[in-house]
Amino acid sequence: MKQELESSLQLAVEALLAEHGGEHDAASAPQVVLTRPKIREHGDYACNIAMPLAGKLGSKPRDVAVRLLELVQWPPAVSSTDIAGPGFINIHLQEASEASVLARIMAQGNAYGRVTDSDGPSACVEFVSANPTGPMHVGHGRGAVVGDALASVLAARGVHVSREYYINDAGAQIGKLTASMWFRMRELSISGFDEELPEGCYPGDYVVDGARQILAEHDFGTLAALPEDERDALLSSLSIDCMLAMIRDDLAALGIRFDTYFSERTLHDSGAVQGLIKQLRDDGKVYLGTLPPPMGKEVEDYQPVEQWLFRTTDYGDDVDRPLAKQDGTPTYFAADIAYHTDKHNRGFDRLIDIWGADHGGYVSRVQAAMQALTGKKHQPEVVLVQMVNLTREGKPVRMSKRAGTFVTLREVVDEVGKDAVRFNFLTRRVESQLDFDLEIAKQKNDENPVYYVQYAHARVCAIQRKAEEEGVVALSPDSVDVSPLTSEEERRLVRELLAWPEVLEQAASRLEPYRVATSLMQLAAGLHSFYHKHRVVVEDAALAQARLLLVRAVRQVLANGLELLGVDAPERM
RNA sequence: GCCCUCGUAGCUCAGCUGGAUAGAGCAACGGUUUCCUAAACCGUAGGCCACAGGUUCGAAUCCUGUCGAGGGCACCA
Numbered sequence: 001m002k003q004e005l006e007s008s009l010q011l012a013v014e015a016l017l018a019e020h021g022g023e024h025d026a027a028s029a030p031q032v033v034l035t036r037p038k039i040r041e042h043g044d045y046a047c048n049i050a051m052p053l054a055g056k057l058g059s060k061p062r063d064v065a066v067r068l069l070e071l072v073q074w075p076p077a078v079s080s081t082d083i084a085g086p087g088f089i090n091i092h093l094q095e096a097s098e099a100s101v102l103a104r105i106m107a108q109g110n111a112y113g114r115v116t117d118s119d120g121p122s123a124c125v126e127f128v129s130a131n132p133t134g135p136m137h138v139g140h141g142r143g144a145v146v147g148d149a150l151a152s153v154l155a156a157r158g159v160h161v162s163r164e165y166y167i168n169d170a171g172a173q174i175g176k177l178t179a180s181m182w183f184r185m186r187e188l189s190i191s192g193f194d195e196e197l198p199e200g201c202y203p204g205d206y207v208v209d210g211a212r213q214i215l216a217e218h219d220f221g222t223l224a225a226l227p228e229d230e231r232d233a234l235l236s237s238l239s240i241d242c243m244l245a246m247i248r249d250d251l252a253a254l255g256i257r258f259d260t261y262f263s264e265r266t267l268h269d270s271g272a273v274q275g276l277i278k279q280l281r282d283d284g285k286v287y288l289g290t291l292p293p294p295m296g297k298e299v300e301d302y303q304p305v306e307q308w309l310f311r312t313t314d315y316g317d318d319v320d321r322p323l324a325k326q327d328g329t330p331t332y333f334a335a336d337i338a339y340h341t342d343k344h345n346r347g348f349d350r351l352i353d354i355w356g357a358d359h360g361g362y363v364s365r366v367q368a369a370m371q372a373l374t375g376k377k378h379q380p381e382v383v384l385v386q387m388v389n390l391t392r393e394g395k396p397v398r399m400s401k402r403a404g405t406f407v408t409l410r411e412v413v414d415e416v417g418k419d420a421v422r423f424n425f426l427t428r429r430v431e432s433q434l435d436f437d438l439e440i441a442k443q444k445n446d447e448n449p450v451y452y453v454q455y456a457h458a459r460v461c462a463i464q465r466k467a468e469e470e471g472v473v474a475l476s477p478d479s480v481d482v483s484p485l486t487s488e489e490e491r492r493l494v495r496e497l498l499a500w501p502e503v504l505e506q507a508a509s510r511l512e513p514y515r516v517a518t519s520l521m522q523l524a525a526g527l528h529s530f531y532h533k534h535r536v537v538v539e540d541a542a543l544a545q546a547r548l549l550l551v552r553a554v555r556q557v558l559a560n561g562l563e564l565l566g567v568d569a570p571e572r573m
Numbered sequence: 574g575c576c577c578u579c580g581u582a583g584c585u586c587a588g589c590u591g592g593a594u595a596g597a598g599c600a601a602c603g604g605u606u607u608c609c610u611a612a613a614c615c616g617u618a619g620g621c622c623a624c625a626g627g628u629u630c631g632a633a634u635c636c637u638g639u640c641g642a643g644g645g646c647a648c649c650a
Contacts, residue, residue, distance in 0.1 A: 033590095035592085037593080038588090038593085038594095038595095038596080039593075039594080042593070046592090046593085048591095048592060048593095051592080051630075051631085054630085055629095055630080061630080084593075085592080085593045086592080086593075086630075086631075087630095088592075088593070131650065133650095168650055170650095171649075171650065172649070172650085173649075173650065264650095290647095291647045291648090292647085293647075294646055294647060295574055295575065295646070301648085302647075302648085303648090304647095305647085305648070307647075307648075309647095318575080318576070318646085319646085319647085321647085322647060322648070324648090325647095325648050325649095326647095326648050327648085331647095331648080331649090331650095332649070332650050333650095335650095336650095356644090357577085357578070357643080357644050357645085358644060358645070359644095359645085359650090360576085360577050360578070360644060360645055361576070361577070361644085361645040361646060362645085362650095363577080364576085364577090384577080384578075384644095386578065386579080386643080386644080387643070387644075389643095394584095427586080427587090428585090428586065428587085429586090429587085431578055431579065432578085432579065432586075433578085433579070433642085433643065433644095434585095434586095435584095435585065435586095437585095440585090440599090444612070448612085449598070451612050452598085452612075452613090454612085455610080455612050455613075456613095458610075458612090459609085459610065459613085462609060462610055463609050463610095464609090465609080466609035467609075469609090470609085510590095514587090518586095518587065518597090521597080521598085522597085525597085525598095528613055528614065529613095529614070529615090531609080531610095531613075531614080532605085532611095532613070532614040532615080533614085533615095535608070535609065536609060537609055572610085573610080573612065
């Protein structure tokens with residue numbers, strides 16, 4: 001509907017420009033964009049096109065608007081238009097065409113607002129990608145929830161989505177994990193063991209649990225008898241599996257599953273990383289050079305060394321970036337561009353990465369590298385998720401992985417519940433830092449917006465049960481006369497439902513899943529407000545049928561939205 | 574020193590590819606339950622949109638600067 005209206009107006013704009021002739025032609029016509037006014041009196045859609053056009057033509061905005069309305073050929077659904085304010089064109093739609101949305105929602109069900117497109121673009125959505133060296137913290141959880149919901153929203157709009165977890169199972173941190181595990185295994189197995197945990201190792205209890213699990217399946221004596229490098233290789237693999245199993249379990253508790261777990265190690269083992277570096281060297285995109293010492297940070301051990309540097313400055317980065325460390329092994333950056341190249345080669349049209357804000361400085365170099373390799377700009381598309389400040393009763397909960405004092409994501413999910421965690425993480429834009437208070441999120445009261453939306457859903461279910469009790473049988477949606485729905489509250493609900501596809505479209509195109517959550521809160525508010533003013537199960541059979549259809553449609557859209565967010569839609573609360 | 578994000582009601586946040594009177598929840602105050610779930614609803618109060626310039630017919634929104642918060646800045650991931 002919106003597009004129909006826009007193209008109608010666009011034709012009128014072009015006609016108006018033609019009237020003026022001269023240097024104005026259709027190609028120079030400003031783009032007509034309709035908006036939904038905040039104020040109801042301003043119609044269902046509003047357009048500001050007369051203002052910029054007036055500037056172009058040297059006449060008054062209101063005169064331009066008048067002439068446009070003379071020229072335009074509206075689709076039949078338009079009931080009236082008017083010109084308001086400095087020159088806004090306000091468009092009012094016929095109620096019938098609005099209300100027919102109810103039958104459409106019931107016919108389409110879960111598909112309402114969705115787009116299915118077998119030729120649609122494919123996208124790899126990479127998120128979480130936490131090191132398999134310990135449990136996930138709350139910040140990981142936010143990225144996980146945002147990534148998961150974003151993937152769902154994209155899928156709902158015709159994108160063929162694959163959810164992917166990049167396992168950082170190579171590098172020094174894994175060595176630390178392995179050493180920590182071996183320490184705990186010896187501690188558990190050797191009587192009178194009194195060594196101190198080595199510097200840099202992970203002190204958390206989860207390591208002890210992991211060590212116990214591995215010992216349950218592997219004999220300590222056999223392990224101890226192995227040559228050290230052989231034992232390290234085996235233990236690091238077992239440790240990673242163990243940590244990954246824990247992470248998957250934590251993700252499952254949040255209702256998240258991935259299509260692919262991609263191991264960084266395989267990129268090294270297959271020679272993909274070295275191959276990439278060689279290729280870049282052959283292409284002259286890499287050179288041997290020395291980087292200046294980093295600014296603003298105390299670095300005692302800086303020493304100028306020649307390194308293989310990627311010319312990312314040619315593609316908008318601040319400095320060239322090293323691909324290999326002093327000891328010759330590839331940097332994380334080298335592996336990561338090999339990884340992104342792999343994704344690109346797998347044929348994805350879009351690469352979308354959800355990263356924590358602490359990786360913000362990393363964006364331009366990966367985009368630069370990928371542009372150098374594929375020629376595509378802004379690839380990957382990176383969504384930076386800001387930090388979560390965990391508090392309890394307003395006091396910050398200090399977290400340190402090294403000290404082993406952090407609150408894990410799992411503890412929070414267990415304490416607060418999956419739905420509350422997910423919804424709270426999804427009601428805010430990712431750019432804003434998020435305060436998450438354990439005591440507030442735990443309360444099952446109105447400080448928790450998730451219950452507000454879920455309650456609206458449960459409430460419709462209660463109405464449906466009541467209708468059934470009273471012997472009111474819902475007619476086929478097509479045969480319900482919706483003309484009795486004339487009150488302010490009813491019309492508001494219809495308008496909210498009508499806007500739903502646009503909400504999904506915007507959430508997908510802007511990579512902003514929070515729009516779904518805020519939209520659901522508005523719909524829920526409309527439902528609650530309606531509920532208190534009007535009864536559904538009433539004597540007047542025609543009215544009862546119309547209202548029943550309305551609330552069923554509301555329920556359907558609430559359920560659709562909650563499903564996208566991964567939040568349950570309970571029938572009773 | 575440089576780069577990124579943020580600064581809107583007492584609190585948590587929407588509104589930001591420029592539009593009409595800056596919104597919601599919580600907290601505060603007052604009201605609503607013979608009636609489909611009060612986890613709800615209705616009302617009142619609450620604002621120099623951090624600050625200062627600029628662009629524009631029009632700026633919370635765009636640009637520049639200042640201040641403040643968070644994150645980042647070779648050989649970690």
